[in-house]
Amino acid sequence: MKASERVSELAASVGLTDADLIGMYRVISLARTVDERMWILNRAGRIPFVISGQGHEGAQAAIAWPLKKHHDWIAPFYRSIATCLTFGMTARDILTAQYAKAIDASSGGRQMPGHYGNVANNLVSLSSPVATQMLHAVGIALAAKIRKTGQVAMTSMGEGSSNQGDFHEGLNFAGIHKLPFILVVENNGYAISVPSSMELAVEDVAVRAAGYGMPGVIVDGSNVLECYVAAKAAVDRARAGDGPTLIEAKVIRLTAHSSDDQQTKYRSAEELADLAAKDPLPRFRAQLKDAGVLTDELEASIAAELKAEVDEATDYSESAAEPDPATAMKWVFAEDWPGETPPPWGFTLRGSSGH
Ligand SMILES: Cc1ncc(C[n+]2csc(CCOP(=O)(O)OP(=O)(O)O)c2C)c(N)n1
């Protein structure tokens, strides 16, 4: 039997192969490696702003895993680095966006840093007001249902964002119309410096799902396989026409909100010291090693490969051309540019007017 087909007890317990488990480990590690590089580049004055996914990566990779690339759709949020990498973006795509270079696959340098997305990978570009991605994803799910395409739309946001009207309107609509939709709330306990006890009158965002007629599932966001199992059930439910699911992943935020705040001003030293024990990456690594799926040799070779990939992506992004200011308004609105092929993040105009 080929190594890629091997099914350990651990993989079999969740209906995956060992290659899937290693693939998930690889993408979680890549997200961490890229993210750590972004902080170094920010502190070195090379990139202006970092908003980090560190601590969220296990939940993000595991939950995006059962969705089908180039078929289903994801409307990510600013921490969704591992989600976007799982769905087809690369280290180059993330770093060229951070540098706002002309070749940036998310927006050609037009978007705020951290607003990843591209048409080529069915990843919707994000708007900065939090939770607006909800309406985009629910709309895509409605289109999929009307067109009977069998597609599922997923979006994610933080628990603070779940207090916006868009969250409630989107869930209500998705619940009424039984849309093939999944909302992932990545609850990291903070909205910038505000703790969740001052954001929510309830402990769990998931309880709100009952008000919109759908299951609200709570998972430990540092437990990769628990997240995968919940996401697989939600995708199966959506594809079967049984309607939406809200998944609340209790995650940790390992860094400050962004490169522009100092978290020691609002998190205690004890709280920060306890985070390492809940980090999804070493937890998943230990689990794979205990199960005999990951060896020390494989771990080392993946780490070396990812470092080389991120080094290459850094050099590539550093030396890539800046956008031409004269093109700033191009591909921002749905206009035709005769004779020009849209870039990966640009519009694909359909129909005669395209508007
Ligand atoms: C409508 C709106 N209000 C405020 C902000 C500023 N803002 C950006 S991120 C953020 C915190 C969001 O917290 P949460 O939803 O828990 O996500 P997290 O950053 O913790 O992952 C805020 C208040 C915004 N972008 N949009």
Ligand SMILES: [Mg+2]
């Ligand atoms: Mg939060």
